[in-house]
Amino acid sequence: xxxxxxxxxxxxxxxxxxxRALVKKGGFGSTGVDALMSAIGMTAGAxxxxxxxxxxxLREVVREEMxxxxxxxxxxxxxxxxxxxxxxxxxxxxxxxxHPEAGCVLPAMGAELARVDPQVRATIESGxxxxxxxxxxxxxxxxxxxxxxxxxxxxxxxxxxxxSEVARKRxxxxxxxxxxxxxxxxxxxxx
Amino acid sequence: xxxxxxxxxxxxxxxxxxxRALVKKGGFGSTGVDALMSAIGMTAGAxxxxxxxxxxxLREVVREEMxxxxxxxxxxxxxxxxxxxxxxxxxxxxxxxxHPEAGCVLPAMGAELARVDPQVRATIESGxxxxxxxxxxxxxxxxxxxxxxxxxxxxxxxxxxxxSEVARKRxxxxxxxxxxxxxxxxxxxxx
DNA sequence: GTCTATATCTAGATAGAC
DNA sequence: GTCTATCTAGATATAGAC
Numbered sequence: 001x002x003x004x005x006x007x008x009x010x011x012x013x014x015x016x017x018x019x020r021a022l023v024k025k026g027g028f029g030s031t032g033v034d035a036l037m038s039a040i041g042m043t044a045g046a047x048x049x050x051x052x053x054x055x056x057x058l059r060e061v062v063r064e065e066m067x068x069x070x071x072x073x074x075x076x077x078x079x080x081x082x083x084x085x086x087x088x089x090x091x092x093x094x095x096x097x098x099h100p101e102a103g104c105v106l107p108a109m110g111a112e113l114a115r116v117d118p119q120v121r122a123t124i125e126s127g128x129x130x131x132x133x134x135x136x137x138x139x140x141x142x143x144x145x146x147x148x149x150x151x152x153x154x155x156x157x158x159x160x161x162x163x164s165e166v167a168r169k170r171x172x173x174x175x176x177x178x179x180x181x182x183x184x185x186x187x188x189x190x191x
Numbered sequence: 192x193x194x195x196x197x198x199x200x201x202x203x204x205x206x207x208x209x210x211r212a213l214v215k216k217g218g219f220g221s222t223g224v225d226a227l228m229s230a231i232g233m234t235a236g237a238x239x240x241x242x243x244x245x246x247x248x249l250r251e252v253v254r255e256e257m258x259x260x261x262x263x264x265x266x267x268x269x270x271x272x273x274x275x276x277x278x279x280x281x282x283x284x285x286x287x288x289x290h291p292e293a294g295c296v297l298p299a300m301g302a303e304l305a306r307v308d309p310q311v312r313a314t315i316e317s318g319x320x321x322x323x324x325x326x327x328x329x330x331x332x333x334x335x336x337x338x339x340x341x342x343x344x345x346x347x348x349x350x351x352x353x354x355s356e357v358a359r360k361r362x363x364x365x366x367x368x369x370x371x372x373x374x375x376x377x378x379x380x381x382x
Numbered sequence: 383g384t385c386t387a388t389a390t391c392t393a394g395a396t397a398g399a400c
Numbered sequence: 401g402t403c404t405a406t407c408t409a410g411a412t413a414t415a416g417a418c
Contacts, residue, residue: 003383158319238395
């Protein structure tokens with residue numbers, strides 16, 4: 001054979017990794033198959049050896065992105081809440097706002113995700129419930145957990161929308177401090 | 192003249208009102224000029240008598256939407272905070288999640304707004320600062336005001352992303368209760 | 383498996399008739 | 401001011417050569 005056994009698998013992997021970044025940066029609808037393929041040094045025709053359609057790629061992108069976001073938003077529950085604080089600082093960092101391609105899929109694709117097919121939205125819902133359970137553990141409060149997740153996503157959307165760097169920083173810092181205050185109020189569990 | 196003096200103005204008004212709803216529902220990029228025009232019973236060619244480009248329409252849509260959203264998110268500051276509670280309940284209502292075309296532009300266009308030209312983003316930033324000042328007044332806390340605004344936007348993005356109606360309701364209700372608790376903690380001002 | 387070439391479609395924008 | 405017709409560019413997807 002002209003290509004090694006693992007060649008297809010490797011190409012698919014490169015395509016997915018590259019595409020995940022591109023669609024988070026530029027949006028799914030406005031990023032063409034040609035752009036996705038030339039980003040890994042190939043031409044559009046080869047795309048269809050890996051996915052039957054652009055939509056099929058999106059499904060896989062969202063699936064992998066949700067796994068990534070769960071890791072990103074998932075605080076390891078420790079008594080002191082230090083892990084949770086680290087997660088908050090990382091998520092609400094201005095660098096995250098400046099680099100959607102490397103960050104969480106939820107604020108990056110937000111409205112577009114609301115229009116994908118129900119199968120994908122079920123995947124997202126399941127991922128969100130995992131994240132919520134983890135924050136519920138840390139905060140000891142069901143409502144507070146959903147509230148923190150909404151703040152994460154909303155703060156990033158707002159921060160990316162404003163023009164000035166100073167406003168971007170203020171929005172992120174305000175939300176970070178507000179969540180940290182919430183964590184301060186959590187009673188440490190007895191050992 | 193074949194058309195009355197106010198005809199152009201009226202058509203432009205209809206086009207803007209209709210387009211604001213359509214782009215919030217379907218996204219700006221994926222809603223074509225043809226769809227925008229046929230929604231008001233006209234053909235694509237006539238579009239360019241009113242706007243030099245689709246981008247120019249977007250600028251005006253965002254400008255008007257921000258005014259609308261300010262009104263939507265702007266709580267009248269009264270001592271009891273009843274107006275603020277009403278705003279919270281309205282914004283985080285499942286009906287708002289189900290009808291982006293009639294709701295706030297921020298969760299509906301989120302990521303797309305992050306990619307519009309700086310002039311428009313300055314308009315958005317200015318609008319957000321107005322909203323923030325109003326919530327700062329109600330809550331008496333700078334950070335809490337940004338936090339509530341982020342929760343509004345984030346909760347709606349998340350609620351629209353999940354598949355099941357029950358998850359949608361839980362996310363919105365959790366955020367509503369959490370914000371109401373924040374309002375409960377506000378010391379009423381002395382008369 | 384990937385490339386080139388291409389079929390097909392849709393989109394933004396323009397020209398000219400009315 | 402609006403319509404029809406059309407230009408041009410870009411998109412998704414397919415066919416056949418290598």
